[in-house]
Amino acid sequence: MLEEIGTNDQGDMIINIGPQHPSTHGVLHLVITLNGETVKKVEPHLGYIHRSIEKMCESLNYRQFIYVTSRMDYLSSHINNHACALCVEQGLQLEIPSRAQVIRVLLDELTRIASHQLWWGALAMDLGAFTPFFYAFREREMINEIMEETCGARLTMNYIVPGGLMMDVHPDFQRKVKAFLVQFRSKIHEYDELVTGNVIFQSRTKGVGILSKEDAISYGCTGPTGRGSGVSCDIRKLYPYEIYQQLQFDEVLEQGGDSFARYKVRIGEMIQSMNIIEQLIDNIPEGDFQAKTKAVLKLPKGDFYSRVETARGELGVYIISEGGTTPYRIKFRSPGFSNLSALDHMSRGGKIGDLMATMGTLDLVIPDIDR
Amino acid sequence: MISLESLNRALQHWLQSTLGDPWAYLVMCVLVGLAAITLFAVLGLALVYMERKVAALMQIRMGPNRVGPKGIFQTSADTLKLVMKEGLTPDGADKFLFNFAPFLVMIAAMLVLAPIAFARNFQIWDLNIGVLYVAAVSSIAVIGILMAGWSSNNKYSLLGAMRSAAQIVSYELSAGLAILSIVVLAGSLRISDIIASQADGWWIIKGHVPALIAFVIFLIAVTAETNRAPFDLAEAESELTAGFHTEYSGMKFALFFLAEYINIFIGCAIGATLFFGGWMPFHIGHWEAFNRVMDYIPSSLWFLGKTLFLIFLIMWFRWTFPRLRVDQLLNLEWKYLLPISMINLLFITLMAILGWHL
Amino acid sequence: MTNEALKIKMEGLLPGAAFEEGTAWLTLQTVPEEFKAFATQLRSDPDLLFDYLFCLTAVDWKTHFTVVYHFSSTVYRHTLVVKVKLDKNDPAIDTVSELWRTAEFHEREAYDLMGISFTGHPDMRRLFMTADHVGYPLRKDYEDPVNMIKL
Numbered sequence: 001m002l003e004e005i006g007t008n009d010q011g012d013m014i015i016n017i018g019p020q021h022p023s024t025h026g027v028l029h030l031v032i033t034l035n036g037e038t039v040k041k042v043e044p045h046l047g048y049i050h051r052s053i054e055k056m057c058e059s060l061n062y063r064q065f066i067y068v069t070s071r072m073d074y075l076s077s078h079i080n081n082h083a084c085a086l087c088v089e090q091g092l093q094l095e096i097p098s099r100a101q102v103i104r105v106l107l108d109e110l111t112r113i114a115s116h117q118l119w120w121g122a123l124a125m126d127l128g129a130f131t132p133f134f135y136a137f138r139e140r141e142m143i144n145e146i147m148e149e150t151c152g153a154r155l156t157m158n159y160i161v162p163g164g165l166m167m168d169v170h171p172d173f174q175r176k177v178k179a180f181l182v183q184f185r186s187k188i189h190e191y192d193e194l195v196t197g198n199v200i201f202q203s204r205t206k207g208v209g210i211l212s213k214e215d216a217i218s219y220g221c222t223g224p225t226g227r228g229s230g231v232s233c234d235i236r237k238l239y240p241y242e243i244y245q246q247l248q249f250d251e252v253l254e255q256g257g258d259s260f261a262r263y264k265v266r267i268g269e270m271i272q273s274m275n276i277i278e279q280l281i282d283n284i285p286e287g288d289f290q291a292k293t294k295a296v297l298k299l300p301k302g303d304f305y306s307r308v309e310t311a312r313g314e315l316g317v318y319i320i321s322e323g324g325t326t327p328y329r330i331k332f333r334s335p336g337f338s339n340l341s342a343l344d345h346m347s348r349g350g351k352i353g354d355l356m357a358t359m360g361t362l363d364l365v366i367p368d369i370d371r
Numbered sequence: 372m373i374s375l376e377s378l379n380r381a382l383q384h385w386l387q388s389t390l391g392d393p394w395a396y397l398v399m400c401v402l403v404g405l406a407a408i409t410l411f412a413v414l415g416l417a418l419v420y421m422e423r424k425v426a427a428l429m430q431i432r433m434g435p436n437r438v439g440p441k442g443i444f445q446t447s448a449d450t451l452k453l454v455m456k457e458g459l460t461p462d463g464a465d466k467f468l469f470n471f472a473p474f475l476v477m478i479a480a481m482l483v484l485a486p487i488a489f490a491r492n493f494q495i496w497d498l499n500i501g502v503l504y505v506a507a508v509s510s511i512a513v514i515g516i517l518m519a520g521w522s523s524n525n526k527y528s529l530l531g532a533m534r535s536a537a538q539i540v541s542y543e544l545s546a547g548l549a550i551l552s553i554v555v556l557a558g559s560l561r562i563s564d565i566i567a568s569q570a571d572g573w574w575i576i577k578g579h580v581p582a583l584i585a586f587v588i589f590l591i592a593v594t595a596e597t598n599r600a601p602f603d604l605a606e607a608e609s610e611l612t613a614g615f616h617t618e619y620s621g622m623k624f625a626l627f628f629l630a631e632y633i634n635i636f637i638g639c640a641i642g643a644t645l646f647f648g649g650w651m652p653f654h655i656g657h658w659e660a661f662n663r664v665m666d667y668i669p670s671s672l673w674f675l676g677k678t679l680f681l682i683f684l685i686m687w688f689r690w691t692f693p694r695l696r697v698d699q700l701l702n703l704e705w706k707y708l709l710p711i712s713m714i715n716l717l718f719i720t721l722m723a724i725l726g727w728h729l
Numbered sequence: 730m731t732n733e734a735l736k737i738k739m740e741g742l743l744p745g746a747a748f749e750e751g752t753a754w755l756t757l758q759t760v761p762e763e764f765k766a767f768a769t770q771l772r773s774d775p776d777l778l779f780d781y782l783f784c785l786t787a788v789d790w791k792t793h794f795t796v797v798y799h800f801s802s803t804v805y806r807h808t809l810v811v812k813v814k815l816d817k818n819d820p821a822i823d824t825v826s827e828l829w830r831t832a833e834f835h836e837r838e839a840y841d842l843m844g845i846s847f848t849g850h851p852d853m854r855r856l857f858m859t860a861d862h863v864g865y866p867l868r869k870d871y872e873d874p875v876n877m878i879k880l
Contacts, residue, residue: 015526023609037530037697047857052842052866055877126609128600128694134430194691200601201693217780217803220831231803238806303752303810305784305799316784316799329867331786333799341834352530352610353696370857 012040019048023126023356026366030343037351042344050370057330062088062162062297065327069317070156072332073368075115076310078107078151081160086241087306087317088162091299097288100164101242106177106280107150107159108308109273113184114143115311116266116273119363123263124195126360127204127353132194139187142180146173162297164290177281181274191267205259209346209358212257219345220338223313224269225362228262230255235309249276262361298325312336312363336368375490375671403495407484411633416446418632421679422686429690456621461524464618468522473619473626476515480633482508486562487640490650490671494563501562502554505641506547509596512634513539516598516605519627520615531614534697535605539596541704546592548712552585552719553578553645556728562644569648571656577728581718586646588712593638594685595700597631601692604700639681643674650674730776730807738776739809743767749812754799756810764813765823771800771809772828778804782825785835787843789869794820796845815845824850842867 018029027048033041053072057065066084070077082104089096121136144154149170151159159166195201211221216229226233234251236244252268254261299321306317313335322328339362346362347355382402386395420435420443427434435442460469486501488494498504513536520532554560556578557568568574574582595602606614616627643649650670654662695703722728730738732755739746739757749756759767771779784799794815801808813822824847826833836847837856844865847853855862864871 013526021612037534047859050857054842055867124693128603128607128609129692130426131430131690134432138431195693198693200695200699203699204693204696215830218830220781220783220829222783233803303756305754307783314783318784318786318797318799320788329786329788331784331797333784333786337834337838338831341831345830351696351698353607353694356610 010035017355023359024366025122025364028364028366028369032352032355034352039347039350039352039355042347042355044340044343046370048370049367051367053371054330054332057327059326061325062299062327065330066161067156067158069332070158071367072334072371073310073312073315073336073365074155075118075365076111076312077155078111078147078157078159079308079310080315081158082108083306083308083310083315083317085160085162086308087304087319088297088299090306091302091304091319091321092162092293092297094163094291094293096164096242096291098243098285099287100289100291102280102284103165103169103289104160105242105244105247106277106284107147107157109276110143110146110177110180111157112273112311113270114140114147115363116270117143119266119311119360120191120195123357123360123363124201126356127201129195129198129201132191135187135190135194139180139184142176142183146176146180149173149176161290163293164288166290168289169284174281174284177277181278181281184270184274188270196263196267202260204353205263205357205361206256208259208350208354209361210258211342211346215342215345216257219342221313221342222338223309223311223335223363224252224262224265225313225339225342227252228254228265228361229257233314235307235314239307241306241308247276247279249273259357259361266363296325298323299327310335312365312368313339332371334368334371336362336364336366337371340364340369374669375493379493407481407495410484411481411629414636415629415632416450418636418682419446419449419628421682422632425683425686426690429687450625453625454622458621458623459618461618463524465522465524468518469618470623472515472519472522473623473630474515475518476512476630477626477633479508479511479515480630480637482511483637484633487637488562488566488644488649489674490669493650493671497561497563500560502550502560502565502641502645505637506543506550509634509637510539510543512630516615519619523615523618525618527611527613527617528615531605531607531611531617534607535598535615537697538598538602538604538700541701542592542595542602542708545588545704545708545712546596548709548716549585549589549592550641550645552581552712552716555716555720555723556582558723562649566644566649566651569651569654571654573646573648573651573653575646578719579722579728581715581722582646584711584715585719586642588708588715589642589646590681590684591708593635593642594688595704597634597638597685599631599635599685600689601694602700603689603694604697607694609694635682635685636678639678639685640674642681643677647677648673649677730805732807735807735809742770742774752810754808754810756812758795758812758814761813761815761822764811765825767811768798768825768828771811777807778802779809780804780829782829782831782835785832785839787820787839787845787867789843789867791817791869793817794843794845796822796839798825820845821848822846823848826850841865844868 013034015032015034017032018024019027029045031043031045032039053068056068066081069080069084072080117136117140121133124132147157148154150173151157211229213230216226216231222233230253232251237251249272252265252272254265301321301323304319308315315335316333318331319327320329347358386398424434435445438444438448460466483505485496486498486504516535517532520528553574556574557565559565575586598605616624650673652665652668652673654665735755743759747758771777779800779802781801781803783801787794787796796813798811815822824836826836836850839845840847840853841855841857842865
C-alpha cells in the first residue's frame with residue numbers, strides 16, 4: 001500500500017489517519033484523499049487488531065468461547081457474552097431462571113449506559129472539548145464499581161454462562177445501582193448544558209455526516225447509527241429476547257440522519273436504559289441464578305442464530321454445529337463492521353473536522369470491527 | 372514605599388553615578404534583557420501550572436499535586452524533562468528552517484514585550500506608536516508557524532500551518548479594529564498615554580456598550596491569534612495529531628509551547644492595558660477619597676491581577692468549548708466579527724467626536 | 730409474511746430450491762448460477778422487499794463451500810436465509826454489493842478469510858490480512874505453524 005501514499009494524479013493529497021491517531025480510538029487505519037481540507041475519499045484499512053476470534057472459537061468448547069467474545073466489543077462485553085449464551089441456550093433449548101434473566105438485562109442496560117457515557121466523552125474530545133470526558137467518567141466509575149463487585153472485572157465481565165450467570169449478584173448490588181440512578185438522574189442535565197446546547201457543538205454536528213434512511217438500511221447500519229437515520233432497528237423491540245417484551249421503554253428514533261441525530265439517540269437511550277433499570281431493580285425475583293446444565297455442552301447438529309442489541313447496534317452470533325462440543329463454524333455479525341462501511345459514503349465532501357465528528361458519532365470500537 | 376518604579380529609579384541613578392553615561396546605558400540594556408528572559412521563564416512555568424490547575428478545576432479533578440507542595444514544581448520538572456530530551460530533526464525536513472522556526476516564534480513573542488507597561492513608569496520602551504508596534508510585531512509569529520509546518524515535510528504539519536496562517540491573518544483584522552477603537556477614544560498610540568487617559572475610569576466603563584463590544588471581539592481575536600481552543604485548529608490534536616509542531620520534540624517543542632503562553636500573556640496584557648487601564652487602579656470619576664484608597668494597592672498588582680483575570684477567561688474558554696471547523700472559523704471572522712467591529716468602530720468614532728464617553 | 734407464505738412464494742421464484750427443515754427462519758439452498766437473478770428478485774419484489782442483508786458469511790465444508798446470506802425486510806419484518814453451494818476448487822459467486830451496500834465489506838471479509846471470490850465486486854482486495862498474505866485463515870485446511878496455537 002506504500003505506493004498509494006503521497007499525492008495522486010489529480011494533485012489530491014493522500015493522508016494516513018492512524019493506525020495511531022488520537023481520534024480513531026484504537027488501531028483503525030484510514031487512508032483519506034484530501035483536496036485542500038475537503039475529504040474526497042475515505043478508505044479503511046483493517047486488521048491491525050485482528051485476532052481471528054472466529055477461528056479461535058472453532059477450537060474452544062461452548063463454555064469457553066464466551067470468554068473470548070468479551071474482547072470483541074470491549075465496551076459492551078457483557079452484551080457480547082449475552083448474545084453467545086443466548087445462542088447456545090437456543091441450541092440446548094434451556095429454560096433460564098427468571099432471576100438470571102432479570103440480572104442479565106439489568107447488567108446489559110448498565111453496560112449500555114457505561115458505553116454511551118464513554119462515547120459521549122470521547123466524542124466531545126474528538127471535537128476538541130476535553131472537559132466532558134471527565135464528567136462522563138465520574139458516573140461511569142460508579143457503574144464500573146458495580147461491575148467489579150458483581151462480576152469481578154471492570155471491562156471484560158465474563159459473567160454470563162450458558163444457562164444463567166456464573167454466580168449470584170453482590171449483596172450491595174441493588175443499593176449501588178439505585179445510588180447510581182439517583183446520581184445520574186441528577187447529573188444528566190450537566191451533559192446537556194456542557195455539550196448538547198453548545199452552539200459550536202451544534203454547528204459541528206448538525207448536517208454533518210448525513211446518512212439517509214435507505215442508505216442506512218442498505219449499509220446495514222444498526223443501533224444508534226441506524227436509528228439516527230430513522231430506521232427502526234432496535235432488536236430489543238423487534239425481536240425481543242429475555243424479558244424485554246414485558247418492559248416499558250421507547251425506541252429512540254431521530255429522522256435527521258446527521259451526527260446530531262445520532263448524538264440525540266444515544267442521549268435518549270441512556271435515559272431509556274435508566275427507565276428499564278428502574279423497572280427491574282426492585283423486582284429481581286428470588287430463585288436460582290443458573291439452570292441445571294451438563295458439564296460438557298453439546299449442541300445438536302444445525303444452525304443457530306441469535307441477535308441482541310449492543311450499545312453499537314445489532315450483534316448476531318451464528319453458530320453452525322456438527323453436533324460436537326465445539327462449534328464447526330461461528331460467525332459474529334458485529335455492528336461496528338457494518339457501520340464502518342458507511343463511513344466513506346457519509347464523510348465524502350466534508351472537511352477533516354467533519355470526518356472526526358462522523359467517526360465519533362458512529363461510535364467505532366476497533367476490536368469489534370477487526371474481531 | 373517600595374515600588375517597581377522607585378527600584379528602577381534607584382538602580383538607574385546608581386549605575387549612572389558609578390559608570391558614567393554610555394556604560395550605564397549598556398549595562399541597563401543587558402539587565403533588561405536578562406529580566407525579560409527571566410520573566411519569560413517564570414511566566415512559562417507559572418502559566419502552565421495555572422493552566423493545569425484551572426483545567427483540573429473545570430474537570431473535577433486535582434491537577435498536579437505530587438512534585439512540591441500543591442505540585443508547584445511539576446512544570447519545572449516537565450521543563451527539565453524537555454531539556455533532556457533529544458531534539459529530533461526528521462530526515463526529509465529542511466534542516467535550517469526546521470531548526471530556526473521555533474526561535475523565530477519565540478523572538479516574535481519576546482519583541483512584543485517591549486512597550487508593555489508593567490507598573491507605574493515601569494516600561495522597557497515607551498515608544499510613540501506602541502499599540503501599532505504590538506499589532507505589527509505579533510504577526511511575525513505566523514511566519515514562524517508557516518516555516519515550521521512547511522519545513523517539517525509532514526502533511527499534518529502542512530495542514531496545520533496553512534490553517535494557522537489563514538486564521539492569524541484573518542483575526543489580525545478584528546484585533547486591529549478593536550485596538551483602534553480604544554486608540555480613537557484615547558487619542559494616542561502611545562501606551563503610557565492610553566493608560567493615563569483612563570485615570571478617571573477604565574475605557575470598558577467609560578466607553579459604554581461599544582467599548583464592551585470591542586473588548587469581546589478583542590478577546591475572541593486574541594484567543595484565535597494565540598491558537599487556543601476553541602480556535603486551536605493549527606494544532607487540532609484530534610484531527611491533525613499536533614498540527615504544525617507534530618515533528619518537533621524536546622526543547623524545540625518547548626519553545627513553541629512557551630511562545631504560546633507568552634503570547635497569551637502579551638495578548639491579555641494588551642487587553643488589560645487598553646480596556647482595563649493597565650496598571651491604573653480602579654478609579655471612579657472624581658471620587659477623590661475612593662481613588663486614593665485604590666491607589667494604595669501597588670500598580671504592579673493591578674496590572675498583574677487584570678492580566679491574570681483575562682488569562683483565566685481564555686483558559687476557561689479552552690476547557691469549555693469544542694473546536695470550530697476551519698470554514699466556520701473563517702466565516703465567524705469574515706461574516707460576523709469583521710463587519711461588527713467596523714460598525715462598532717464607527718460608533719466609537721462618533722462617540723469620541725461628540726464627547727459622549729464619560 | 731409468515732414462513733409458510735414465504736416458502737410458497739420462494740417455490741414460485743426458484744423452482745427446484747431445496748428447503749431445510751426445522752429452522753426458525755426459512756432456509757433454502759441454491760446454486761451460484763441462479764443466485765444473482767434470485768437475489769435481485771428478493772431485493773425488488775414488492776411482496777418481499779428484502780432490503781436488509783444482516784449477515785453474510787461463508788462456511789468451509791471441506792468438500793465444498795457455502796455462502797450464507799441472512800436477509801430481512803425492514804418493511805415486512807420477515808427473514809430468509811439463503812445458502813449457496815460453491816465448488817471447492819474455484820469458489821466464485823456474483824457479488825450482491827450493488828443491491829446491498831453492506832455486502833461490499835462483508836464480501837471482502839469472506840474473500841480475505843475464506844477465499845471466496847465475488848465476481849463483479851468493485852474492490853476485491855484483502856481486508857484484514859496484508860496484501861501479500863498466502864492462504865485463507867478460516868479454511869479448515871489452513872495451517873500456520875507460527876501464529877496458530879493448537880489446544
